[in-house]
Amino acid sequence: MSIKRRTFLKALAGGMTLGSQALAARSAKPRLRGKGGVVKKLVVVFQRGGNDALNTLVPVDATQYNLYRNLRPTLGFTTNQLSPVPNNSFFRMHPALNPMSGLISGGDLSMIHAVGYPDSDRSHFESQAYYETAIPGNSLSSGWLNRFLQNSTSPLNPEPPIRGIHIGSNIPQAASGQVSVPVSNNFGRLRLEVDGALDDTREAALREEIRNIYNLDITGSNDRVYGTGRKIFQMLDNFADRDLDDYVPENGAVYPDSRLGERVAHAAQMLKDDNPLGIEVVTIDQGGYDTHAGQVNPNNLTSLDTPHMELLDELSRSMVAFYQDMGATRMDDILFLVVTEFGRRAYQNDSNGTDHGTGALAMVMGGPTNGQMINGGGNWPSLASLYRGHDLGWVTDFRDIYWEILRNHMGMNDNDLQAVIPGHTYSPVGFIP
Template identity: 30%
Template structure:
């Protein structure tokens, strides 16, 4: 039985993309329609996180191309920054690291010092299980399986606002990601075009009929309006009355017609609507490249092209909102230094990540990547983790969201944040 108190405490109203017919229940639409359609939330700073699920090969995305050990370890996968043959060459970033040619959309941002790359990043837990590594990274506690909340949900709790909007923390996914589990309001929206209403955290919400809401509303309508506040219904009305299906990105931007491109397009819409979005989450899948990884063409090239092109479409679409947004990627671990017998790479340790922001100290590849001789590799096979992911995530969250309690954000960590963001 869902109590009124439980309904209010669970975050009031939330949107969940489950594709049910009927859209917003009539009683909610009535209440929303009675509220003036005015922009009630002032513009917020927003952190957008993209999880690359499957473990991206950081050594191919950003290659230390002068390393002869790496070249020997990857006889058919190694790429050079030298112009030779018919294939594309790496984009030389600094004389040591080369950006994969399919990520050429990133090059202007790197040169303009608005893109930073952290190499050798990963978890101190050496598991090579996708499920476990993702869980540890999203919980932010790499040696504690019992952590109930995700680090982004804890970040929401540290924002210090008197009241949250229904859109403070949004994941454009079919289900709430581990990063946003917890007691603080957060919501998954599969598609802005087709949504229904559900309480955040209610495991049976996807199958809950509108009648259940109506029954609850009949009993608690006045209190519900009082406790959830006018702002919730204003935000509902904003989304309901916006023609999201026919959204036109700014500057003639064309997003890739991919899952990630469509997710970032919807996040851009929410940012521009000024509905109070502060934490956004999206996913990019297909990074588990055990077979036929390819070089300048193939699975990996398509993935990094989608990542960089989607992020840059989103960035260019933001226009005047760029100063308020930081985008950060993450992946559970990297790939082996040596290629395998099927033209791919297996589960490894460290990878790299990308941070795009007008406030980042960009134009640099951060991290400690030593020559990949056997004695410098973890277990004789992997790029070792030299930058704990928490040292990056904490700095980005602290500076972008103006929070400063790393004991809550990453409770078992006593490290030092990597100084990436400008004051």
């Protein structure tokens, strides 16, 4: 079939834009392989807006719990409303997290309370940038996950054309940088979009003509351009059978009927079977955590019709479904990290909500973790002495969480990690033995 020259050139330009950064010059260093050469994988969900850590994982030590209720007379949960945390007496958790109890008791879900960084900033823009670049002060624009991809190589040979993806609409800063990370809500439907929609026959003909040009044996100044083109088509071919609408989860897993549920299900779909995809890093956003007003219904704290309850319910059921869908064997090589830019004020405001605070909560799910609730007991930053007079303080630097994952799970050594999280001195957190 004949394709108009103008149509062909527009498609060619669009394709080169999609993958032009994938071949950027870099000094990549090899990493350790997973067991049997299996690719280690990392899913990162960012809770946009600042999740309320203090209502998500609540201290029920007598002294701290009384302080909590005094700070939150209508926003704070009773101990009976909270769900027990298996093998832990210092904390109870938000009732929406109850589906996670089995993961905790099985040692497959850890939580790190009181997470932050020096001179914490309560600005969404600034704090999200710090968490995503892993550099408080934001001296680099590239994201920590992109720098991980830049400074490492896949254990697969040949190296896959794409090692990281973002499931959503806009790429987060954490995944931005020198290495190309494609973005889509459904990677199985990525197409060359030229002059509007093409029927299947014309699209196939167009792709074949472009493919033939990129496959020419050409050397010289255009090597990188042609290499990029070949990578683009390899990526499109590999993604072709990963249409989310056709996905059937395994092991009876049921994902929530929500945007997050769909995105986490698609992450599972994209991470199954190292060959041919070989994806190592997936990023997903969940918005809505800026709960200044109406965070709860004071007359019914456990109502699912309130924002915070709905968000955490969606998150917990998505994570449980992901674990069930992937199965314990696959999860031995996967970590699922949940972070947010800051916690909320220790005390409630006058609108049944909470304002921007400091100490945050991170969650880590997967076979490599050990089911610990970190920073309770003697490490807890007391509610009797609030950080800057308003906030739960912080104990664990978020960069230590990133470092522990990249070091103990993804297999980077400390020297290579200095290129990913520059200027940081790692202090072990303890959620990966």
